[in-house]
Amino acid sequence: MSALLDVLSWALLIAGGAFCVIGALGLVRLRRFYARTHAASVIDSAGAGLILAGLLLQAGWTLVAVKLLVIGLLIFFASPTATHALANAALARGLKLEAHEEAPSKR
Amino acid sequence: MFAAAALALLVALVLALVRAVAGPTVFDRALAANAIGTLAMMMLAVFGFLTGRPEFLDLAILYGLLNIVGTIAVLKFFRYGDLGDPGEPEAKR
Numbered sequence: 001m002s003a004l005l006d007v008l009s010w011a012l013l014i015a016g017g018a019f020c021v022i023g024a025l026g027l028v029r030l031r032r033f034y035a036r037t038h039a040a041s042v043i044d045s046a047g048a049g050l051i052l053a054g055l056l057l058q059a060g061w062t063l064v065a066v067k068l069l070v071i072g073l074l075i076f077f078a079s080p081t082a083t084h085a086l087a088n089a090a091l092a093r094g095l096k097l098e099a100h101e102e103a104p105s106k107r
Numbered sequence: 108m109f110a111a112a113a114l115a116l117l118v119a120l121v122l123a124l125v126r127a128v129a130g131p132t133v134f135d136r137a138l139a140a141n142a143i144g145t146l147a148m149m150m151l152a153v154f155g156f157l158t159g160r161p162e163f164l165d166l167a168i169l170y171g172l173l174n175i176v177g178t179i180a181v182l183k184f185f186r187y188g189d190l191g192d193p194g195e196p197e198a199k200r
Contacts, residue, residue: 017114017119024123025122036126067164071152086134
């Protein structure tokens with residue numbers, strides 16, 4: 001049972017780390033600001049969620065698990081709010097929303 | 108296994124830092140700062156498990172609270188140009 005939990009939490013941690021790297025890669029590689037917000041959301045939801053789940057399996061039923069849940073709840077509510085406020089502020093300040101980018105040969 | 112997760116988080120932190128330095132607009136930098144905050148929280152949590160001292164989770168909670176307040180404050184400043192502004196009514200947007 002304990003070995004099973006170890007393997008499961010290992011997989012969750014690796015997946016979470018992979019999603020964090022993918023999100024950060026998207027943060028660097030995507031061209032438009034509004035596209036980058038999606039990449040940042042991958043870090044906040046998938047990456048952080050999976051890593052916290054992996055740590056939760058390691059913690060067991062202790063106070064540490066409660067703290068991990070508090071962190072998860074904080075990210076769950078605060079990070080979409082921050083992303084929404086960010087996109088809203090960018091839109092309000094007149095950052096352009098364009099469907100088509102300049103020719104892709106620029107990259 | 109915690110070391111692998113910590114390594115992945117470090118790579119992600121460096122990439123987010125690249126965007127924060129290179130970002131053409133202030134919103135790109137704010138977005139990258141927000142992502143760095145989330146990644147730093149994860150890093151603190153994983154590091155606490157890595158060294159066998161889960162007390163680091165308290166620091167992660169504190170960092171998360173500061174992160175959300177900082178992001179909202181910066182965004183409010185760049186949207187209204189003033190931290191004390193009550194905000195515009197919805198219809199005027």
